[in-house]
Amino acid sequence: MKELFSILSEKCENGRLYNSEYLPENxxxxxxxxxxxxxxxxxGQSLLTSSVDSDLLINQLNYSLLSNDANNELIKTTENYKIFKQQFSEFDDTFLVLIGVLPDGNIVFIKATASALEQTASITNKFFLTxxxxxxxxxxxxxxxxxxKFTKPLFKLINITKRISNFDFEATYHPQRLYNEMDDLGEHVNEMSTTLKRAIEQLRLANENLKHDLELKEETENMRKEFVSNVSHELKTPIALIQGYAxxxxxxxxxxxVSxxxxxDIIxxxxxxxxxxxxxxxxxxxLEAGQMNLDMVDFNVTEMIDSVIDSNRINFEAQNINYEFINKQDCYVHADEFLVEQVVTNFVSNAIHYVLNENIVTVRYDFVKRGKVRIIVFNSGNNIGKKDIKHIWEKFYKADKARSREYGGSxxxxxxxxxxxxxxHEKxxxxNVPDGVEFWFELSLVKDTKIKENS
Structure with missing residues (x-):
């Protein structure tokens, strides 16, 4: 009621209370x-009423103003209105009445049953609760x-950090359309991932290098021990012989x-x-330490081979070896002359010491590749065993130890x-061939060298 009175007073002040156009609203x-x-x-004339029977409401207004019996109980009074509670024996319900004076001096009479107000309050309460x-x-x-929306990037970051902890550095954070602090954190996580990946890669490379160095050191140490052992073994026999005969x-x-x-002679x-x-x-x-300086020159390898054969002429005659240079011709190559002489000497010495059967040793050229000559040294005799042929290039390996000792092979x-x-860098x-063994090596021919076809 108080609220309704305030609304009516405000409408009265605004001139929106009495005209017929405001009647539906009221x-x-x-x-x-x-x-x-x-x-x-x-x-006493009715200006605005909520009921068709305005006279009844006016009579009730007069009754409320003039009566002073026990049926009227004053609940509240202000300078603008009074509120009464009325109860009659012939009615089961209780009435609440407001009588007030509007700003323009007109009298307003508002009457409602308690049950209606309770119903209104209930509806209002339900409305507010709803x-x-x-x-x-x-x-x-x-x-x-x-x-x-806020935690999604956070969970994404948590997932990324978990993947990074498992060394999955492909996981990266992608900023949202609207950049915020979470995206800034994500960018720092990406930077951390990149830095960590780089550090781990460097650590891995360092570990691999360290492993390689340790393996190289171990291999070098093993080679040193093996070298000392082999040299000691090779020197032991001649030293013992020299000592004994001396x-x-x-x-x-x-x-x-004579004796x-x-x-x-033995000594x-x-x-x-x-x-x-x-x-x-x-x-x-x-050679193995890389301390040998190459002196690459052009020279006639045929003259070198003849020189090596001449220095071994006594051995050829002593063992009745039939020697032949099959397709002898001038052959100019570009290489280190001293090192090539060592190769030729070793191949010829090897052929002399292992020649058997027909006692044949031959040298020939093979120009099967453009710009290359293959020099082949053959000796008749036994083939090299399959299990030995892949090891003969190793230091101190001897396929036939008895014959090696016989001719003093090291x-x-x-x-x-x-x-x-x-x-x-040559092949x-x-x-093994049907009649014996062929050792070969290749050298680069001097440019514009003219050669004859293989015979």
Missing amino acids: IALFEQFNVAAVVTGAD MIFIDSIISVLVGRYFIA EGLQEGIMDDE RKIYL IDEANKMNRLVREMLILNQ GIGLSVVKATMDLL FGVE
Whole structure:
């Protein structure tokens, strides 16, 4: 009622209360509050009413103003209105009445039953409760939406950091359309991932280098031990022989001159073997350590081969070896002359020491490649065993230890060949043929060299 009175007073001040054009609006207002109301002038005429029977409401107004019985109970009074509670024995319900004076001096009478007001209050309360419930649901949904929108990048970042912890550096954060602090954090996570990936890669490379260095160190140490062991073994026999025959000469075991000469020849032969072993080891060591400086020149390799054969002429004659240079011709190559001579010497010496059967040793050229000559040294005899042929280039490896000892082989000569050809970047190899074995190596021909066809 108080609220309705305030609304009517405001409408009165604004001039929107009495004209017929405002009547529907006023009727709706009375129905909204579920009351009966009438506004009268000073002369008692009805100016505005909520009921067709305005006289009844005016009579009730007069009764309320003039009566002073126990039926009227004053509830509240102000300078503008009074509120009464009326209860009659013939009615089960209780009435609430407001009588007030509007700003223009007209009297307003508002009457409502208590049950109607309670019903209105109940409806109002239900409305507000419904609105509160709907508002709560909307708040929860909106809250969940914004929380999800805010936490989605956060969960994405958590997932990315988990992948990074498992060394998956392909995981990257992509900023949202509207850049915010979360995107800034994501960019820093990307930078951290890149830096971590780079650091781990550097660490991996460092570990690989360290592993390689350790393996190289271990391999070098093993090679050193193996080298010392092999050299000791190779030198032990000639030293023992020299010592034994020297002691025999010292003690005068042999009285005749022929026997003493035999002892001296053995001592000289064993000393030469040791000298050759040491010389080959020094050359091999220089080659493998990369300390051998190449002196690349043009020279006639045919003259070199003839020189090597001439220096071994005594061995050919002593063993009745039939030697032939099959397609002999001038052949100019571009290489290190000293190193090539070592290769030729080793191949020829190897052929002399292992020749058997028909006692044939041959040298021939093969111009199968443009700009290359293949020099092949053949000796008749036994083939090299399958299990030995892949090891003959290794230091101190001897396929036939008995024959190696017989001619004083050290097991280093073919290793020198391999190291030399590797340094010259040329091909070399060995092949078993029906009548014996062929060792070969290739050299680069001097430009514009004219050659004859293979014979």
